[in-house]
Amino acid sequence: MKKSLLLLCVFTTLAFHAQDNLSLDYYLPQEFTYDPAIPKPAEVIGHEVGEWHVTHDKLMFYMQALAEASDRITIENRGTTFEGRPILLLTVTSPENHGRIEEIRQQHLALSEGQGANMSVEDMPIVVYQGFSVHGNEPSGANAGLAYAYYLAAAQGEKIDEMLKNTVILMDPSFNPDGLQRFAYWANTNRGMNLNPDGNEREYHEVWPGGRTNHYWFDINRDWLPVQLPESRARIRSFHRWLPNILTDHHEMGTNSTFFFQPGEPTRVHPLTPKLNQELTAEIGAYHAKALDKIGSLYFSEENYDDYYYGKGSTFPDVVGSIGILFEQASSRGHIQESENGLLTFPFTIRNQFTTALSTVEAAQNMRTKLLGYQRDFYRDLRSEASRSKTKAFIFGDEKDAAKAWHLAEILERQNIKFHDLGQDVTLGGKRYTKGSSYIVPLEQKHHRLIKAMFEKRTTFTDSLFYDISAWTFPLAFNVDYAELPSLTNAGPEIAELKVLPGSVSGESNYAYLFEWHEYYTPKALNQILEKGLRAKVAQYPFSMNGTKYDYGTVMIPVQDQVLNKKDLFEFLQKIASESHLRITAVSTGLTQGIDLGSGDFEPVKKQKVALIVGEGMRSYDAGEIWHLFDTRYNIKLTKIDTEYLNRADLSSYTDIIIPGTWGSGGLNKSSADKLKEWVKDGGTLIGYRTTANWFNQNEFLDLKFKKDSLVAKNISFGEREDFRGAQVTGGAIFEAKIDRSHPINFGYKNNSLALFRNSNIYLEPEKDSYDNPIQYTASPLLSGYISEENAALISNGTPFKVSRMGRGRVILFTDNTNFRAFWYGTNKLLMNAVFFGDMM
Secondary structure (H helix, E strand, O other): OHHHHHHHHHHHHHHHHHHHOOOHHHOOOOOOEEOOOOOOHHHHHOOOEOOEOOOHHHHHHHHHHHHHHOOOEEEEEEEEOOOOOEEEEEEEOOHHHHHOHHHHHHHHHHOOOHHHOOOOOOOOOEEEEEEEOOOOOOOHHHHHHHHHHHHHHHEEOHHHHHHHHHEEEEEEOOOOHHHHHHHHHHHHHOOOOOOOOOOOOHHHOOOOOOOOOOOOOOOHHHOOOOOOOHHHHHHHHHHHHHOOOEEEEEEEEOOOOOEEEOOOOOOOEOOOOOHHHHHHHHHHHHHHHHHHHHHOOOOEOOOOOOEOOOOOOOOHHHHHOOEEEEEEEEOOOOOEEEEOOEEEEHHHHHHHHHHHHHHHHHHHHHOHHHHHHHHHHHHHHHHHHHHHOOOOEEEEEOOOOHHHHHHHHHHHHHOOOOOEEEOOOEEEOOEEEOOOOEEEEEOOOOOHHHHHHHHOOOOOOOOOOOOOOOOOOHHHHOOOEEEEEOOOOOEEEEOOOOOOOOOEEOOOOOOEEEEOOOOOOHHHHHHHHHHOOOOOEEEOOOEEEOOEEEOOOOEEEEOOOOOOOHHHHHHHHHHHHHHHOOEEEEEOOOOOEEOOOOOOOEEEOOOOOEEEEEOOOEOHHHHHHHHHHHHHHOOOOEEEEEOOOHHHOOOOOOOEEEEOOEOOOOOOOHHHHHHHHHHHHOOOEEEEEOOHHHHHHHOOOOOOOEOOOOOOOOOOOHHHHHHHHHOOOOOOEEEEEEEOOOOHHHOOOOOOEEEEEEOOOOOEOOOOOHHHOOEEEEEEEEEEOOOOHHHHHHHOOOOOEEEEEEOOEEEEEEOOOOOHHHOOHHHHHHHHHHHHHHHHO
16 A cells, blocks of 8 residues: 555656656657747747647637748638637648649549549648547647647658658647637636646536537537538538548547547448448558557557447548548546546647657558548449449428428538439429429439438448447438439439528518418527517418418417507518518418418417526536527527526526436436426426436426336346447437327428437337327337337337426426437427427427
8 A cells, every 4th residue: 555655656746747847849759850940839828738728719829820930831710610719720731732732632632523533643642631629628639739730840851841742731720619718718727736636626527518519518529410510611611622531530538548549349330431441540540559659658449439420520531532530548637637547647648649640640641542542442433333323313302391401401512412403393202392492412423422321211230339329311300301213304403502592471461471380490480570579379270261271380470459560560571581581471361261360279479588407417418409509590599597506596587498408316406396396387388308307207297107128138248248238228319200280399390200319218108198199109110220129119109208287387398309419400390389389288
């Protein structure tokens, strides 16, 4: 015991000493000389690399200083984050290459086009995209970028000159500027002058929601495929602008780990990824192993992490002819921390990231022609594969909701996928596709395999474990109709650029205005109408007038007795229609075929004031998705109430409160439950998600009957136990539910079935009365993704939605995530229906 304590004291002293005497030499290769005209990081940011956590503003200042001082570097700002921070990209290569950089880019892109099938790659530079710290609280990557960028600008000699001549490096110094800034603030404000490695130190325990995510609390490493966030849109433009041969993604993992580099688990690679891709990844990995061996760092490969979901930075490149590589460094989560592998210092974590950044470009240099040839052959083979396919195109659309289809087309446009307008209206498989709200995507094009990855449904797998979701079929996510086509017969002209969707009011009315609830942005429009103080009503039943059928949920705005006169109301609704891409119809009579406009079956809609419970115990991803939906899509003010002061808050003015999902024991206690019960009884609508089901049940908000499995491990060894348990995880799959369209929760849906995204194992028995099950899974609901046999039996005919009265209010539960990662457009309206129409349920 004494000996161990003595050794710990020695290691601690050495670590502190190394930190106190830290210099750039700790990171840099010593076989080079360095240009004294190039500023070192400390000369610009005011501290040595690794002494403090670099904030994004200092990182930006240093990169700008390098670009100004070095003829090897140019810098561009590709946009801004939600918080207004620049999204930078450095292009690093020889001065001579900079002089013809556009020629090099065009020549490189030609490899992926038809004319590149037989191109020689002998004299081509290789393109490497190196990105750092997509998670803000995994900062060793971005901090390593300081030293790495200095090395690229200042190192001198034939070796670096040769590398720069043969390589174009696209350096993304911070994938996540907002998250990096948030975490740097936390780590620096809690750093003592005497560094403390005790894991209980506050420095290593961020407050909710932590620095991992961006402004709206998204894990932006999952957004490479759907590209819904500004950071993702910037980097995907850069990616497609260059189609790099290698993309690296520098992350961190648990403090007690070592260092990981790909390839990952060999059985968890998406089938659309070529086998040669993994072989090349392993060959590159040998360079990382050699470099880490040289500095004595422990590492592992071919474990834990996988290459399945194409929405991750290290996996997306694999489906478009590049090599994606994930690095995971054990995290100090601050400046120095005790770990199973000894004292883990922040500079040590930075050095490992720096070292593998160097080994990446060394591999690229030595494997240059092989990797360029792989990319050329990938696209050549893809063209052949596409020409042999019996399916020639996909058609998708929604005759009642042009906006959803438009936003799916918008993703295709961002991914450089070609698509066409519909030439003429057509009915396929009982679904009607209309010009202006439908699109055709030909498969014979450059990104053939990427299209397949986005549109396919897959239910069989070689492995039952997934690091991330197992399904993301985009037409299902958007709840649009879609079909495979054997030809391009119905295709109209190719769309060069998506135009903003129109909106219109058919004319000025003396009586009333109507709009159906189908369009995606109707909640935005209704909220603006109610915020203006206008009266609106919603139809509980369908009706027809003037030859037009109006569905459940049609909204009516009467002209008489409004706060605006007739003319001003018309002009206001024109503005609403344009901003929300709606078709609003002016009518001159209340007489219809069905319920008349003055019927009691038109229910008044109240102005809503919504709160979201956030803070300790709440799932920040779920909360962020809801906040983002209200704030950026529907322009609805949302009050975020922290669990820390919920019990002291006056809730009387809120019509709706949302609990996004809880983790662990949750942040809501009995006092919270009592307070919320009284609020519901007074007329509020309480909406809970996913794991809130357990809290609702325990605190008697809902009487839930859970479906439970009786799973027992048989013939499972101790070494197999984790795989056995992991196979029961429903990490993210898509399921079909039948819906009762007459129920207010389903207003705005035109089909009788709905695709739901599920990443939980909460299974509920249906109610006895069928009308109390407005959303219910089918008998065999799996549409795409993985679910174990045991869980498949539990989900069958179950229900993902519950609603119950409590006093004058309502309690509503969704077991599934209706807002997943900002791209699950198809079920966003379920939450809006709960908010606007909850008191009708």
